[in-house]
Amino acid sequence: MYTIFRNLSVNALTAPADIDRRIGAVAAKTAGLPPDVLRSWRILAKSVDSRRGAPQLVYTLLAEVEKTSSAARKLEPVPPEMLAQFEAPRLELPETTLLHPLVVGTGPAGIFAALALAMAGTRPVVLDRGPEVEPRFAAVQHFLETRELEESANLLIGEGGAGTFSDGKLYTGTRDGNSGFILNAFAEAGAPAEIRYLKRPHIGSDRLRLVAAGLRKRILDLGGEFRFGVEVTDLLLRDGRCRGVVTASGETIEAPLTLIAAGLGGRELSRRLRERGAACEFKSFQIGCRIEHPQELVDRRQYRLTGSRPEALGAAEYHMVSHPQRAPGVSTFCMCPGGEILNATAWRGRSVTNGMSDYARAGEFANSCLIVTFPPEKFTGPDAAYARLEALEKAVFEQGGCDYTLPAQDAAAFLRRRNGLSSRRTSCRCGIVPGRIDRLLPEELGAGIAAALTHFDRLMPGFIRHGRLIGAETCVSSPLRFLRDPATLESSLAGLYLGGEGAGCAGGIMSAAADGLRLALAMLRRG
Missing domain, CATH: 3.30.70.2700 (Alpha-Beta Plaits)
Structure with a gap:
């Protein structure tokens, strides 16, 4: 029994x-x-x-x-x-006559949409402006060693999306009936089997590369097709309907239905979609700043340890929220235990922080992003919001010395609004230099972080003393959400489906993957 x-x-x-x-x-x-x-x-x-x-x-x-x-x-x-x-969760697929739908983007939303479409026998065609994960990894290593950035192959762009170089966190507040299927698909593609049962599962950046390749192989085995190095710049519109896409080389690729999940690195494509009539709304979005601590501090505080961390426990995590009365609220986001801070930019002359951890989470430092939500009424429109993000990215680049080194400031010095970086020892492979983060960040973000640091230090003593703020994080969420028909999930342009983080419809690997599945199932029913 x-x-x-x-x-x-x-x-x-x-x-x-x-x-x-x-x-x-x-x-x-x-x-x-x-x-x-x-x-x-x-x-x-x-x-x-x-x-x-x-x-x-x-x-x-x-x-x-x-x-x-x-x-x-x-x-x-x-x-x-x-x-x-x-039992192993299954994906219920409707019968369909759809053939050769187009999927743009190989992040979680795009790849899981392609997987469902391939499982249904539609033989999808998948496009990505970046390369496969293996040459992408080589391009990233080249950037870290030489500071020579390839704008179509970096920590933000390429197979697997931004999540390929992250912690691979798979926990989410989004409740979706297909979460079990997603976790199982990751495990079958090479992720650790334990992601099926851990309360806070993660894959690790070192294993995410294998998982991305494994998911691609499964789609290929099911009859799908991949074309890398193909940048989509426009829609192919005919008779008021999307009939496919136009690429940077001028090639037109026709398809009965098109799904675009360009991710947060697809700002230019999002702008073009708006120009072509895809209805959207300007929404709240987040900007943040990374903070780094010794992992030992986090272990001691979170696990209530007096000695070293026992072997049965992984590196400790934290999630904290600050709700001050006279400053914007702040929450910790994308916490990377035993990880490192990255300059995850996709644009020359601009710097964007992010965090990642390998599966073992064995690094000396922990980091997380302190984020503030910016409501749309703070700006005249989405173009003004994007301009704010780009200006901040350029300012971070310049304060770091114009070579992708990141500016940093001790948390205590930030609160005193003074110069101060007690040590340049860091997890960031691009390096850090003394900077004035207090002058760099938007006023709302700076005020929120100042209040949050005091609150978080009460929750985790030493948070201020041992913490340092590094750069700014501008690829947290999208200022735009593309509108979709509640019944069909189509965009306002017939035949076009928009999803994932770049479309403002998800936030994180699991929710983006679930959104991709929802869109694929809608396409199958439509086809």
Whole structure:
């Protein structure tokens, strides 16, 4: 019979590093079962609870036990009809006659749309202005070593989108019925199997490259086609309908239906879509600034440790929010434990920060972005908002010395509005130089961060003393949201579907992937 062990708690300070492999034996012992009675088991959920005393690892397990055991009779069985919910999640695909739809962009929204379309047998054609992930990685390494930026192959542009060089965080506040399918698809493409059950799963930048290639291979095996190095600059409009796209080389590519998920690096394409009549609304968006701390500080504060971090625990994370009365609210965003800060620009002469971590999260430093929301009424329109972002990116570049080095300032010096960078030791491979972040940031962001630093220091003592602010982050979210028909999800231009972060319809890997799936299913029903 099958049973579920819930709230199985293990002291993380004494647990072995491979506790996930041994947790079945712990479950059997807790239930008073002989080890040989447990036929099989798998983890359904795992989280860390460090709210009181020593941090605890908390598990939920689905286990098959020998029904004839007297000890097993005390356990509550899972009815056979309920076991289906624990099987690998499936994607329900409608029947369709659609063939060769076009997908622009290989970030999470584009790639999962392409995957669903390929699974339905439509043989989609997928375009990306950047290269495949392998040459993209080489271009990124070249940039980090030489500061020579390739505008179509960088930390923002290319296969996998901006998320390829990130922490690969897969947790989201968005509730979507296909989340299990997305996690399973990532795991089948090479992501760690544990993403299926961790409360806060992540893939890691080193493994994301393999995952991007794995998803591409699956789509190719299903009959899809990829064309890299193809920049879409316009729509092919005929009789009031989108019939495909026009590329930078002047080539026209026709398609029965077109999906564009250009990401936050596709500002120029978003501008062209507006000019071509795709209806949109100007919405709130975020600007932020990275802050870096020793990971050891975060571990001690979050796990309530007096010594080093135990082997069973990964690098600690945090999420904090500040709601001051006389300054804008601030929240931490895209926290990267044991990670590094990047200059993730896609534009020459402009600097944009971001953060990433490899799977092990073994770096010396932790970083996160402190973000403030800017309402649309602060600007005369979306063009003014984009101009504000670009001006800030240029100012960061210039203050860093015009070679993609990033300006930095100790958090304490920022609060005193003085010069001050106590150390240039950093995770940022582009390096840091003393800067005046207090003068660089927009007034609203600066005021919000000043109030947030004081609040966060109360929650995590040492946040100010050991923190330093680095650069500015301008690719957090889009100032635009393209409008979609509630029933068909088409844009205001027939035959055109717009989605993902660049379209203002998602925020993060999971929500973007889910949005891509929604659009693909809508296209299949339409086709």
